[in-house]
Amino acid sequence: MRRRCECVTEGSDETGSRTLLNTIYTELYITEGQSEEVHIQHEVRQLETASKMDALHDTPIGCQDIFKALPDQQRPIRVVLTNGVAGVGKTFSVQKFTLDWAEGLENQHVSVVVLLSFRELNLIRDEQYSLLELLHVFHPTLQKVTAEKLAVSQLLFIFDGLDESRLSLDFTHRKLLSDVTQKSSVSQLLTNLIQGNLLPSALVWITSRPAAANQIPPTCVDRLTEVRGFTDAQKEEYFRRRFSDEELSSRIISHMKTSNSLHIMCRIPVFCWITATVLEHMLTTEQRGELPKTLTDMYSHFLLVQIKRKKNKYHEGHETSPQELTEADWEVLLKLGRLAFEHLEKGNIMFYQEDLEQCGLDVTEASVYSGVCTEIFKRECVIFQKPVYCFVHLSIQEFLAAVYMFHCFTSRKRKMLEDFLKIECNESSLDGFLNRAMEKSLLSKNGHLDLFVRFLHGLCLESNQRLLVGLLGQTEISPETIQRVINNLKKMDYDKICPDRSINIFHCLMEMNDLSVYREIQEFLKSENRSKTELSEIQCSALAFMLQMSEEVLDELDILNYKTSKQGRLRLIPAVRNCRKAGMTHCGLSETHCEVLASALKSNPCHLTELDMSWNNLQESSVKLLCAGLKSPNCRLETLRLWSCGLSEISCDYLIAALKCNPSHLRELDLSNDIWSSTKNKLQDSGVKQLCGFLESPGCGLETLRLEGCGLSEISCDYLAAALKSNPSHVRELDLSDNNKLQDSGVKHLCGFLESPACGLETLRLMGCGLSKISCDYLTAALKSNPSHLRELYMYGNNLKDPDVKQLSDLQQSPDYRLENLV
Numbered sequence: 001m002r003r004r005c006e007c008v009t010e011g012s013d014e015t016g017s018r019t020l021l022n023t024i025y026t027e028l029y030i031t032e033g034q035s036e037e038v039h040i041q042h043e044v045r046q047l048e049t050a051s052k053m054d055a056l057h058d059t060p061i062g063c064q065d066i067f068k069a070l071p072d073q074q075r076p077i078r079v080v081l082t083n084g085v086a087g088v089g090k091t092f093s094v095q096k097f098t099l100d101w102a103e104g105l106e107n108q109h110v111s112v113v114v115l116l117s118f119r120e121l122n123l124i125r126d127e128q129y130s131l132l133e134l135l136h137v138f139h140p141t142l143q144k145v146t147a148e149k150l151a152v153s154q155l156l157f158i159f160d161g162l163d164e165s166r167l168s169l170d171f172t173h174r175k176l177l178s179d180v181t182q183k184s185s186v187s188q189l190l191t192n193l194i195q196g197n198l199l200p201s202a203l204v205w206i207t208s209r210p211a212a213a214n215q216i217p218p219t220c221v222d223r224l225t226e227v228r229g230f231t232d233a234q235k236e237e238y239f240r241r242r243f244s245d246e247e248l249s250s251r252i253i254s255h256m257k258t259s260n261s262l263h264i265m266c267r268i269p270v271f272c273w274i275t276a277t278v279l280e281h282m283l284t285t286e287q288r289g290e291l292p293k294t295l296t297d298m299y300s301h302f303l304l305v306q307i308k309r310k311k312n313k314y315h316e317g318h319e320t321s322p323q324e325l326t327e328a329d330w331e332v333l334l335k336l337g338r339l340a341f342e343h344l345e346k347g348n349i350m351f352y353q354e355d356l357e358q359c360g361l362d363v364t365e366a367s368v369y370s371g372v373c374t375e376i377f378k379r380e381c382v383i384f385q386k387p388v389y390c391f392v393h394l395s396i397q398e399f400l401a402a403v404y405m406f407h408c409f410t411s412r413k414r415k416m417l418e419d420f421l422k423i424e425c426n427e428s429s430l431d432g433f434l435n436r437a438m439e440k441s442l443l444s445k446n447g448h449l450d451l452f453v454r455f456l457h458g459l460c461l462e463s464n465q466r467l468l469v470g471l472l473g474q475t476e477i478s479p480e481t482i483q484r485v486i487n488n489l490k491k492m493d494y495d496k497i498c499p500d501r502s503i504n505i506f507h508c509l510m511e512m513n514d515l516s517v518y519r520e521i522q523e524f525l526k527s528e529n530r531s532k533t534e535l536s537e538i539q540c541s542a543l544a545f546m547l548q549m550s551e552e553v554l555d556e557l558d559i560l561n562y563k564t565s566k567q568g569r570l571r572l573i574p575a576v577r578n579c580r581k582a583g584m585t586h587c588g589l590s591e592t593h594c595e596v597l598a599s600a601l602k603s604n605p606c607h608l609t610e611l612d613m614s615w616n617n618l619q620e621s622s623v624k625l626l627c628a629g630l631k632s633p634n635c636r637l638e639t640l641r642l643w644s645c646g647l648s649e650i651s652c653d654y655l656i657a658a659l660k661c662n663p664s665h666l667r668e669l670d671l672s673n674d675i676w677s678s679t680k681n682k683l684q685d686s687g688v689k690q691l692c693g694f695l696e697s698p699g700c701g702l703e704t705l706r707l708e709g710c711g712l713s714e715i716s717c718d719y720l721a722a723a724l725k726s727n728p729s730h731v732r733e734l735d736l737s738d739n740n741k742l743q744d745s746g747v748k749h750l751c752g753f754l755e756s757p758a759c760g761l762e763t764l765r766l767m768g769c770g771l772s773k774i775s776c777d778y779l780t781a782a783l784k785s786n787p788s789h790l791r792e793l794y795m796y797g798n799n800l801k802d803p804d805v806k807q808l809s810d811l812q813q814s815p816d817y818r819l820e821n822l823v
Helices: 043-050 090-102 118-122 131-138 147-151 186-195 210-215 232-242 246-258 260-265 269-284 295-314 327-346 353-358 363-369 394-410 414-421 430-442 450-458 462-467 479-491 499-511 516-526 537-549 566-571 573-578 591-602 620-631 649-661 684-695 714-726 743-754 773-785 802-813
Strands: 030-032 079-083 112-117 155-160 203-208 223-227 350-352 373-375 388-391 554-558 579-583 610-612 639-641 668-670 704-706 733-735 763-765 792-794
Touching: 079 210, 090 112, 090 155, 090 203, 112 118, 112 131, 118 155, 131 147, 131 186, 186 203, 203 210, 232 246, 232 269, 246 260, 246 269, 260 269, 260 295, 269 295, 295 327, 295 394, 295 450, 295 462, 327 353, 327 394, 350 353, 353 388, 388 394, 394 414, 394 430, 394 450, 414 430, 430 450, 430 479, 430 499, 450 499, 479 499, 479 537, 499 516, 499 537, 499 566, 499 573, 499 591, 516 537, 537 566, 537 573, 554 573, 566 573, 573 579, 573 591, 591 620, 620 649, 649 684, 684 714, 714 743, 743 773, 773 802
Parallel strands: 079 203, 079 223, 112 155, 155 203, 554 579, 579 610, 610 639, 639 668, 668 704, 704 733, 733 763, 763 792
Antiparallel strands: 030 223, 350 388, 373 388
């Protein structure tokens, strides 16, 4: 294991390029828990969100301490699941852990570390093995280890790369295995090992990209961690360790900081390697030209640097220019581009020899010329004689896919374009092609094409056209065409675009070096007359991104305060991730918008303390999404207003169940109805019964409850009074106005709560509840028995005469009672 882990490669895995791990390893930022935004954002967007994280809210963990319980954790940690975006350093962390163990430095309580990748396991997914045989096959040095020896040894199984798994991990309908000599499928072995049926004392560590991590049930996981890559300080440390020339490292660090896109991407160690490769080449050769500032610029240069190095290696070391690359060189890269594109559409990030052959790729040719496609497992999996291939990083796959699709456009490969765009492709203009590609990416649920279309737009620029002329084809793009592409981006206004998707339109403008919107929003943020400035929809997307990325948390975001269209206001919603109070009233929130709001409630840290979504007709699916956010342990919401949101009985069930999961933060809940509204909350008596389950929760700290116009009856008051009596000390304000079925019998039940010695209610609103003098008598008696709390009592709209309320008026005048307002 020491020999296997002491040397690593960055990028292509070729003989002679391996480096001692300890000479380049830079400590990664690993935290307990995860950001929970994995299903609606491209991984680059997750990086952008994470890049401004507040480390004070996180629990950092060293990779060597991954199995060490924190002081407040009682049970031992047996199964750890570590998430992280592609290239962020999960595999390096595993290798560092293993190397330190093998060298006798850390975790010496572990007898054997068994390191297996899902790429390797895929190769035997259809075969039958016992766990003991599996160890012997993958680690021949363990051939003499017996089943009896395994039972008394402390083993650690590391399964790296769950996102690359082609196994079917079924934790529900699996065969129970407890004997390490019993043969079964590899999938069955893994599920039984993870669940503790096989070798219950064995430790298990699984790594995965976030979107695939849900294959492991949370009940099987003792610790969930996230590798977040490099902090700003760790980025700088990486470049200083990589280059002995201090001036060179300082220039690279300085340039990285000038571009927001590059600085964010350098959270990923692999991207640091890409940046270092390109900038070192450009700064140490006689190559002229401006250093790359956009992602497309950086990847275009990276591609050329890699090709040049490969060509130089095989052609006596002389420096190669783009003009010296042959047609065969470009042809190989286009085949790689086709492989990248077809599998990006399918969601595959690793390929076997047959995948390459389907794209016309000769394996030897690909390895020699490209430097981008990597033969990874030939050395490790010689027993199976079946190598596995992948791109150095997902973003390189996305870049080559964009290059290939751009080539298809310039070469008029109509069928490929039609298959991609899903329409008959009579459109020959570049702006029309890019417009359709952007539309398709915007409709993606998880944004898997976001970076791909950024690259497509960046490839329009003359500088990148010149660099990659052999790949992109001979085409002249006029300034007028570029301007039409830019104008199309600025005018995109599709109703159903998720606000997170629309931010990518702004990024595409940046890739085209159009900084006009960025500068306009900078001026807007400096302006003292913001309320008078009308914002376009693309400006709203840019504003949402810039507010979200700001180091300063916004006190309040009320989207009605911005002078823009309805769609413009909806595009501002992502900024809710970086504000304390959010107003989203009267704006037509849909399922996609609720998903973004839920993401904000799940984010770590969650800044949001007040959320007003009143007067939006929320469907059950939208409420269910929102509730996923309310359940999150990161949620710190104190005020939730849902006035006239059309909540059904099922929606109310979702809401109350979510609040019961996380009851300690909420201080104000408003589920009231406007009596004239067509989208009333259908709380009814059954909903109140559910609500009372939340009020009775031991951790409930609710202080204000508003249920105006909710159709409550005497039964509802009975439920409420019982719940409040069982947990009476928190509620300070109760509004039951405009519930005309409440009547005197309902107030009688309520007075049981008012008489409770621990009751601290200060404000009670009972306007328009069909009350008579009898209710006044009940209330007077209750207050006399417990005079120390109520300050305000509102009862107008009940046709009460002065004599009816005289007893209450007398209490108001008496110094023995705290009643100050009687209306």
